[in-house]
Amino acid sequence: MNALQIENLSLVINRRTILDDVSFSLEKGAFAAMCGRNGAGKSQLLRCIKGLVKPDSGEILIDNVVADARTRMKKVALVFQNADMQIVSQSVEKDIAFGPENMGLDDIEVRRRVEGALSLMGLEDKAKQRPQSLSGGELRKCAIAGIIAMEPDVILLDEPFANLDYPSTLTVMRALISLHEKGYTILVVSHEAEKFLAHTDTLFIMDNGKLKEQGRSSDIFRRLIDYDVYIPEKAGFEDLSWLKH
Ligand SMILES: Nc1ncnc2c1ncn2[C@@H]1O[C@H](COP(=O)(O)OP(=O)(O)OP(=O)(O)O)[C@@H](O)[C@H]1O
């Protein structure tokens, strides 16, 4: 079963082609990476999938059924490139509760989801803290926890490791791995292949609005070099993880 399927997606802004006939699918439970140069179209692609930007052509299916923008807004979660900027609540737990409350869930269910998300992200002892007082890594985890609490079908993350120090990168990475183990379907857009690629099963490489390469991460990771994505020269696939050093 495909959790997500993109068919012939194109996007033109001001007569410039931003996405050019992009097609791919993600199996349920996949942990996929998407890499590519600055301006390749990765963020715009995620925005189209989420339903924030209307593509000029193409279709998006969730669980093998064509899903309109409204449905995708509900079923697809997107952690933005600057997710930390969007946290405005009085406390971490209130911030995480915001999404489930807006879904109209009752108090008991909201509480259950907030506690589950706090524990999955290792934020239990920060629940009452003001988001403004969190570190960069903790804020990123808070943003991801808010998404998990909505129990989405597909989780898209745009540059989840950007600006994080070594321990925070590991924390966010462990959280993504545990989401993967719980069966979530995950697509991570990142330039930092050497930090996490070893944990992914699928790799997509975007360039100039086109999906240029797709396949098993372990089979095609060397092709990243052709697209200016850094991986250490002699690294084997298993080496592409900060958790293993
Ligand atoms: N509103 C807009 N108007 C015009 N061009 C836009 C607009 N939004 C995005 N673009 C262009 O679309 C292209 C793709 O942008 P996008 O943000 O998707 O790239 P990206 O692959 O995420 O890059 P990065 O790695 O730097 O985050 C860029 O050339 C960008 O300038």
Ligand SMILES: [Mg+2]
């Ligand atoms: Mg981007």
